[in-house]
């Protein structure tokens with residue numbers, strides 16, 4: 587008998603440290619007014635010196651597990667979507683596995699930038715529906731403050747740290763009705779961290795030239811995002827054999843309020859049908875969508891049976907979209 591994969595638990599964690607736009611005004615040539623009008627962001631969270639990606643990921647994971655009907659021993663796969671792992675080796679997923687005591691789970695990281703969570707969700711859906719794995723823990727977790735160059739005002743104001751998690755398992759009602767991922771490597775230079783891998787090794791040259799931090803062609807990413815967010819949402823809705831009128835809520839990747847508003851407008855969705863938390867967190871890359879999903883659920887904005895579009899884009903370039911009928 588066919589089974590359907592869906593979300594049976596969500597959770598999130600953001601660090602305590604709040605960095606406001608006025609804090610940034612003190613260390614760079616920027617203004618609260620510029621940041622708010624150009625991005626929609628008012629503040630973001632930043633890890634303490636003692637925190638790394640796996641710490642936030644583990645807290646979000648435990649939160650999601652306690653909000654579900656399974657326990658940690660039931661988890662048989664952990665995928666951590668991140669571009670800011672604790673270190674290149676071992677994977678952050680293995681560190682999380684140990685921290686939360688999920689001894690029965692295989693564990694690996696996935697790098698698809700801000701689309702990482704939706705890439706991981708696609709993989710999880712296939713494994714659950716093929717009955718190879720039963721309870722998959724997906725985590726999007728980022729310590730973007732570790733790769734931000736505070737001398738580059740065009741990127742430094744955008745990003746924040748955090749983690750969101752979801753458990754994907756068999757569901758009786760609803761589930762992941764459709765999911766689409768895509769990539770276009772011709773845009774690989776639009777958003778990158780050039781050094782620290784095998785091409786430009788970590789050393790005096792890379793540190794002096796700040797090549798371990800994010801470089802972005804903001805306008806190119808902006809144009810790509812505005813087009814892709816609505817196009818891919820429509821594709822996911824069609825793939826689910828639904829129409830725009832069937833959609834109850836939109837949870838978009840939280841990069842820029844102008845990108846979100848233009849996507850919502852193209853989809854004909856009113857403001858109260860679109861979740862926005864970038865005001866408080868900035869862009870948390872792969873953590874954006876799962877944190878938003880967890881908060882929207884806890885705030886009662888999404889409820890069992892609702893049909894929700896999740897959509898995101900990111901470095902690579904990559905993108906993903908999905909229609910989920912909420913099962914919890």
Ligand code: COA
Pocket residue numbers: 615616617620621624625700739740741743777802804805807808811841842869871899900901
């Ligand atoms: N504070 C004040 N001024 C700033 C600034 C800051 N933090 N950052 C850039 N500026 C200045 C620029 O230097 C430029 O000045 P100039 O006209 O004198 O050269 C001016 O503001 C306009 O810059 P521009 O890059 O055209 O602004 P923009 O309206 O395109 O907004 C982004 C820039 C980055 C906010 C926008 O392009 C964006 O959001 N892109 C998508 C980024 C994204 O989503 N990335 C993550 C993908 S997952």
